[in-house]
Amino acid sequence: MRSRFFFRLVQRSLANRMGKWLTAVLAVAMGASLVSASLTLALGMRAKMGQALRAYGANILLVPAVGQAGAPLFVTMAEDVLGRLEELGRRLPVVAYSPLVYAVAEIGPQRVVLVGTWPDAMRRVNPGSRVEGGWISDRDTVAEAMVGSSIARKLGLAVGAPLTLTVRDRTGTFRVVGILSTGGSEDEQVFLTLRAAQALAGRAGQLSLIQVSALASDRRVEDIARVLEAGLPGVTARTQFRLAMAEERLLDRLSLLLGLIAGLVLVASALGVAAAVATSVLERTRDIGLMKALGAGRALVGRLFLAEAGAIGLAGGLLGGAAGLLLAQAIARSVFGSAVPYTTLPALASVGSGICIASVASLIPVRRAASVEPGIALRGE
Amino acid sequence: MYEPVIRMEDVTKVFLGGVLALDRVTLAVQPGEWLAVMGASGSGKSTLLNLIGCLDRPTAGRIAIDGVDLTRLTEAQLTELRREKVGLIFQQFHLVPYLTAVENVMLAQYFHSLADEAEAREALVRVGLVDRLHHLPSQLSGGEQQRVCIARALINQPKLLLADEPTGNLDEGNELIVMEILQRLHKDGHTIVMVTHDPHIGMLADRRIELDHGRIVPVHTHDLAGTASVSSVQGLESSRKGASEEEGPDRLGNVLRP
Numbered sequence: 001m002r003s004r005f006f007f008r009l010v011q012r013s014l015a016n017r018m019g020k021w022l023t024a025v026l027a028v029a030m031g032a033s034l035v036s037a038s039l040t041l042a043l044g045m046r047a048k049m050g051q052a053l054r055a056y057g058a059n060i061l062l063v064p065a066v067g068q069a070g071a072p073l074f075v076t077m078a079e080d081v082l083g084r085l086e087e088l089g090r091r092l093p094v095v096a097y098s099p100l101v102y103a104v105a106e107i108g109p110q111r112v113v114l115v116g117t118w119p120d121a122m123r124r125v126n127p128g129s130r131v132e133g134g135w136i137s138d139r140d141t142v143a144e145a146m147v148g149s150s151i152a153r154k155l156g157l158a159v160g161a162p163l164t165l166t167v168r169d170r171t172g173t174f175r176v177v178g179i180l181s182t183g184g185s186e187d188e189q190v191f192l193t194l195r196a197a198q199a200l201a202g203r204a205g206q207l208s209l210i211q212v213s214a215l216a217s218d219r220r221v222e223d224i225a226r227v228l229e230a231g232l233p234g235v236t237a238r239t240q241f242r243l244a245m246a247e248e249r250l251l252d253r254l255s256l257l258l259g260l261i262a263g264l265v266l267v268a269s270a271l272g273v274a275a276a277v278a279t280s281v282l283e284r285t286r287d288i289g290l291m292k293a294l295g296a297g298r299a300l301v302g303r304l305f306l307a308e309a310g311a312i313g314l315a316g317g318l319l320g321g322a323a324g325l326l327l328a329q330a331i332a333r334s335v336f337g338s339a340v341p342y343t344t345l346p347a348l349a350s351v352g353s354g355i356c357i358a359s360v361a362s363l364i365p366v367r368r369a370a371s372v373e374p375g376i377a378l379r380g381e
Numbered sequence: 382m383y384e385p386v387i388r389m390e391d392v393t394k395v396f397l398g399g400v401l402a403l404d405r406v407t408l409a410v411q412p413g414e415w416l417a418v419m420g421a422s423g424s425g426k427s428t429l430l431n432l433i434g435c436l437d438r439p440t441a442g443r444i445a446i447d448g449v450d451l452t453r454l455t456e457a458q459l460t461e462l463r464r465e466k467v468g469l470i471f472q473q474f475h476l477v478p479y480l481t482a483v484e485n486v487m488l489a490q491y492f493h494s495l496a497d498e499a500e501a502r503e504a505l506v507r508v509g510l511v512d513r514l515h516h517l518p519s520q521l522s523g524g525e526q527q528r529v530c531i532a533r534a535l536i537n538q539p540k541l542l543l544a545d546e547p548t549g550n551l552d553e554g555n556e557l558i559v560m561e562i563l564q565r566l567h568k569d570g571h572t573i574v575m576v577t578h579d580p581h582i583g584m585l586a587d588r589r590i591e592l593d594h595g596r597i598v599p600v601h602t603h604d605l606a607g608t609a610s611v612s613s614v615q616g617l618e619s620s621r622k623g624a625s626e627e628e629g630p631d632r633l634g635n636v637l638r639p
Contacts, residue, residue, distance in 0.1 A: 002491065002495060002496070005487060006491075008484070009480075012484070015479070287478075290475045291477075291488070292460065293463070293469055293475075294489045294492050294533070295460060295461075295463055295465075295489070296492045297457060297460050298456075374436045375431045375436035375437045
């Protein structure tokens with residue numbers, strides 16, 4: 001009941017000075033819009049980069065630990081490591097992984113890189129790839145093969161064609177079920193199931209590489225790689241950023257710049273609010289004196305003014321939050337050529353910063369309001 | 382003999398810069414008494430009222446309200462005493478401009494305890510403002526504003542009513558209405574301290590004191606020549622020359638409803 005009348009007082013007072021508060025609301029909105037814009041950009045663009053990374057392929061590679069002898073293509077690690085990875089992956093944002101074994105195979109006179117992998121994991125790790133025909137049906141088939149689009153073109157291979165592969169003294173014949181096009185090195189490779197490739201290459205139970213897709217929007221990918229490395233003996237984890245690092249650096253600089261501007265504008269906003277509240281206190285000295293003469297304590301007078309400042313902060317924060325989202329979209333479109341996703345954090349941050357800035361900026365004038373002498377109301381004009 | 386509602390002993394008030402506003406004033410006001418404090422501008426009337434109203438502290442001397450010694454109280458305790466014991470009526474009305482009549486009354490309730498709209502409305506009806514409950518001060522006449530101010534002063538049933546030139550800003554018609562209300566309150570047993578420079582208004586009180594340069598002096602009888610018979614509002618009306626006919630007894634009749 002008491003708080004209801006309190007809000008009625010605040011509401012009446014705000015309505016009475018609507019025009020005068022408008023400048024303070026706009027000042028807060030300006031600061032809050034930059035907070036919202038810079039956060040939206042920083043979060044949104046990083047999330048987009050993470051998605052882009054996954055679309056381009058795996059972002060962590062697990063390879064046999066360095067120090068083991070032999071050329072990279074011929075060094076392998078034991079397949080047992082997959083069991084440990086499965087266990088670790090459950091506690092980490094690992095969305096997919098695919099084990100690979102590499103070998104050099106010959107198709108007639110043509111030498112190609114032969115890749116053995118799980119067809120289902122390959123699909124998940126490479127969601128962005130285009131396939132003509134289909135994927136290899138399951139992990140256990142030993143009769144199906146996929147061919148990279150460049151090889152297929154070079155050798156005139158079509159879906160359904162037979163394919164004979166030779167690795168040293170072993171030969172196998174497979175049916176081409178699909179032609180893969182990723183825009184990367186996969187276009188130059190031939191794919192079999194892990195089991196078929198291991199058998200053909202004479203490397204049963206061995207792996208050359210594990211591709212890991214971790215769902216992480218920022219440098220946490222590095223942290224995940226370190227955890228994997230620590231948990232998997234004999235394995236080195238490498239992070240793989242295929243996106244230009246320049247874009248990340250640009251984003252960093254843009255975020256920093258926006259953050260700095262947001263900071264400066266917030267200080268300016270705070271000064272604007274402080275000036276508006278100070279003017280309000282000055283103009284209402286008599287009203288404050290009257291309230292105190294009628295028995296209002298210092299704390300209550302302070303609360304009334306702080307509540308008004310808080311309301312200004314809220315209004316400015318909401319307005320600035322919305323404006324900031326639009327600003328972020330405009331910047332994202334003009335700098336990165338794509339929109340950023342909306343998230344709740346920037347909106348909450350802009351409302352929060354609006355309320356904080358308005359309240360903190362009002363502290364000094366509110367203190368002055370609280371210490372107005374009640375006797376002032378009784379003195380004549 | 383009752384304990385006086387107000388007891389002042391050798392009270393002195395010196396403002397910053399050394400201005401002596403009150404000079405060793407000793408005064409006692411009994412429960413139910415109506416005291417008029419008179420004197421020229423700058424004589425210390427308002428300072429006296431501020432001290433009694435717990436709005437200021439004396440430089441020297443002792444003030445007790447309802448037996449409580451003000452000189453020993455903290456600011457918060459003074460505020461609480463004012464809230465509990467004192468009702469204030471101002472010459473300038475001092476209504477909050479963006480609150481309606483009923484909300485202005487509720488404001489005093491809110492600072493005291495709980496805002497009760499029904500009770501606030503009733504208080505305004507008692508001072509004849511049944512049609513003006515939801516008007517803003519700017520939509521009310523001076524007399525109506527003063528009646529809102531009186532309703533506000535009375536809403537928490539204070540022991541002591543302090544009125545600073547309550548009719549100073551009113552035309553004669555409204556002056557009569559307001560004085561009638563004060564007289565009724567006096568009859569109901571309220572203790573009233575009223576500052577006025579108008580000897581006719583002062584004559585309505587039980588007792589008059591006059592301040593001159595911060596000291597209590599004998600009341601100037603020549604100011605009261607021709608007003609000796611004023612003991613009621615009707616007497617006040619006839620004692621004034623050129624009193625407004627249209628705002629006379631008829632209007633009062635509306636206000637006098639209990």
